Amino acid sequence: MRPPTAQEAVLAELRRLLVTGELAPGTPVRQEAVAERLGVSRVPVREALKVLEGEGHVVYLPHRGYVVAELSVADLTEVYRLRELLEAEAVRVAVPRLDDDTVAAIELAAREVDAAGRRGDLAGMTAHNREFHFLLFDAAGLPRLSRTLRQLWDATDVYRAVYFAGPGNRARVEHDHADLVAALRARDARRAVAVQKSHRDSSVVAVTRAIEGRVSPAGSAAAGGGRRAR
Amino acid sequence: MRPPTAQEAVLAELRRLLVTGELAPGTPVRQEAVAERLGVSRVPVREALKVLEGEGHVVYLPHRGYVVAELSVADLTEVYRLRELLEAEAVRVAVPRLDDDTVAAIELAAREVDAAGRRGDLAGMTAHNREFHFLLFDAAGLPRLSRTLRQLWDATDVYRAVYFAGPGNRARVEHDHADLVAALRARDARRAVAVQKSHRDSSVVAVTRAIEGRVSPAGSAAAGGGRRAR
DNA sequence: GGTCTGGATATTGGATCCAATCCTCTGCTA
DNA sequence: TAGCAGAGGATTGGATCCAATATCCAGACC
Numbered sequence: 410m411r412p413p414t415a416q417e418a419v420l421a422e423l424r425r426l427l428v429t430g431e432l433a434p435g436t437p438v439r440q441e442a443v444a445e446r447l448g449v450s451r452v453p454v455r456e457a458l459k460v461l462e463g464e465g466h467v468v469y470l471p472h473r474g475y476v477v478a479e480l481s482v483a484d485l486t487e488v489y490r491l492r493e494l495l496e497a498e499a500v501r502v503a504v505p506r507l508d509d510d511t512v513a514a515i516e517l518a519a520r521e522v523d524a525a526g527r528r529g530d531l532a533g534m535t536a537h538n539r540e541f542h543f544l545l546f547d548a549a550g551l552p553r554l555s556r557t558l559r560q561l562w563d564a565t566d567v568y569r570a571v572y573f574a575g576p577g578n579r580a581r582v583e584h585d586h587a588d589l590v591a592a593l594r595a596r597d598a599r600r601a602v603a604v605q606k607s608h609r610d611s612s613v614v615a616v617t618r619a620i621e622g623r624v625s626p627a628g629s630a631a632a633g634g635g636r637r638a639r
Numbered sequence: 640m641r642p643p644t645a646q647e648a649v650l651a652e653l654r655r656l657l658v659t660g661e662l663a664p665g666t667p668v669r670q671e672a673v674a675e676r677l678g679v680s681r682v683p684v685r686e687a688l689k690v691l692e693g694e695g696h697v698v699y700l701p702h703r704g705y706v707v708a709e710l711s712v713a714d715l716t717e718v719y720r721l722r723e724l725l726e727a728e729a730v731r732v733a734v735p736r737l738d739d740d741t742v743a744a745i746e747l748a749a750r751e752v753d754a755a756g757r758r759g760d761l762a763g764m765t766a767h768n769r770e771f772h773f774l775l776f777d778a779a780g781l782p783r784l785s786r787t788l789r790q791l792w793d794a795t796d797v798y799r800a801v802y803f804a805g806p807g808n809r810a811r812v813e814h815d816h817a818d819l820v821a822a823l824r825a826r827d828a829r830r831a832v833a834v835q836k837s838h839r840d841s842s843v844v845a846v847t848r849a850i851e852g853r854v855s856p857a858g859s860a861a862a863g864g865g866r867r868a869r
Numbered sequence: 870g871g872t873c874t875g876g877a878t879a880t881t882g883g884a885t886c887c888a889a890t891c892c893t894c895t896g897c898t899a
Numbered sequence: 900t901a902g903c904a905g906a907g908g909a910t911t912g913g914a915t916c917c918a919a920t921a922t923c924c925a926g927a928c929c
Contacts, residue, residue, distance in 0.1 A: 459689035495724065685911090
């Protein structure tokens with residue numbers, strides 16, 4: 410299972426560092442340090458960073474390098490608004506197309522989220538949670554929509570573990586997932602969209618708190634738009 | 640106005656080649672050739688290509704290199720559906736926030752589209768057309784939404800010039816733009832959304848035809864898997 | 870005392886070189 | 900003749916080296 414190129418290995422490792430928070434928002438990424446840590450030269454590191462820049466995980470400043478992106482509360486609000494629009498579309502399209510196998514797979518993913526939760530495995534929870542939701546989104550058969558949604562999910566991944574950490578939230582997740590599965594079994598798109606929305610709304614509150622608690626007083630610093638600097 | 644780094648210069652040039660169709664969909668991108676043409680080494684070329692890969696303009700196959708992405712009709716339909724959802728949101732948010740200066744700038748852009756059209760300058764038309772629309776989208780103050788929309792527009796840029804080439808379409812564009820400006824002046828978001836939608840719908844037809852006319856008979860083929868046939 | 874200038878150092882950007890992989894074409898074999 | 904194996908060339912992937920730029924700090928000047 411090893412990647413065919415070093416850039417992909419570097420990319421995978423950098424993603425892991427970002428999700429676990431070992432590379433915290435706002436810190437600069439030293440190419441030499443990353444390269445040495447992974448036992449490669451700086452070239453594949455640079456290419457991996459270009460990918461992450463495109464995904465908005467790091468911001469690039471010419472001749473100054475890459476910095477781990479920070480998510481402002483405004484940014485977060487925007488991400489969730491876009492998710493609302495796009496996930497609703499995905500669910501509306503996906504539900505009528507669902508076959509029983511897919512529903513079963515979704516249900517299995519839900520059980521794995523619960524199992525991971527019971528043994529306190531946060532990484533496992535986020536991974537299976539993502540699987541749970543994207544099995545549904547992907548069922549819409551709209552690859553570009555899936556890809557855009559993945560970008561939006563990625564953007565807040567750093568903070569997602571915080572949500573799962575709260576035991577109250579864990580119960581809530583379990584409950585919401587069960588509701589969603591029931592709606593899918595009934596092929597009830599409208600209800601699925603509604604469940605999905607309330608599920609999302611409950612997490613935005615928790616993640617907002619996480620950001621406000623973590624971000625340094627100085628930094629409302631931008632993750633979003635601009636490539637151009639001057 | 641020269642870029643601070645070679646990668647950005649390469650990126651700009653590659654974008655130009657993609658938009659003008661000099662790099663046609665389906666053709667492989669030879670790093671060495673690009674590098675030589677621009678008088679740089681392959682390193683900045685590779686980094687620029689990684690950016691374009693992230694934007695979906697080229698697809699990357701490990702150890703085989705980059706190929707200019709082809710857009711299937713299904714892809715196109717999806718792009719326009721996503722644009723419908725997201726542009727409606729952008730317009731709804733932007734219109735109440737518009738100030739007179741922005742409206743004036745939008746109107747100016749519209750006039751520049753017309754002017755470019757009259758002198759048969761296709762590149763100028765697409766550039767100013769983009770400016771026209773994104774002045775409005777950006778006015779929503781939602782950077783991530785703008786960015787996502789830019790990605791969607793980029794995906795079909797290759798085919799956009801075809802639309803402007805038709806003289807009938809040019810009149811249509813002129814008319815639609817005028818309608819939109821009127822709606823913006825009146826700060827009528829609902830009407831702006833409607834104009835925008837019908838404007839978009841008329842272009843999807845033309846671009847679909849352009850794709851069907853251009854893509855090789857064999858291929859509905861997509862960006863992903865195409866193997867060489869000969 | 871504060872601000873500006875100049876140089877030392879760290880870091881990134883790019884070029885060149887070598888290695889690994891893939892593609893093609895030739896020649897052999899059944 | 901069709902199919903396969905292997906050699907050779909083409910192309911990409913990665914490492915190393917050098918150049919360009921930014922940052923930081925000391926010292927001069929107002």
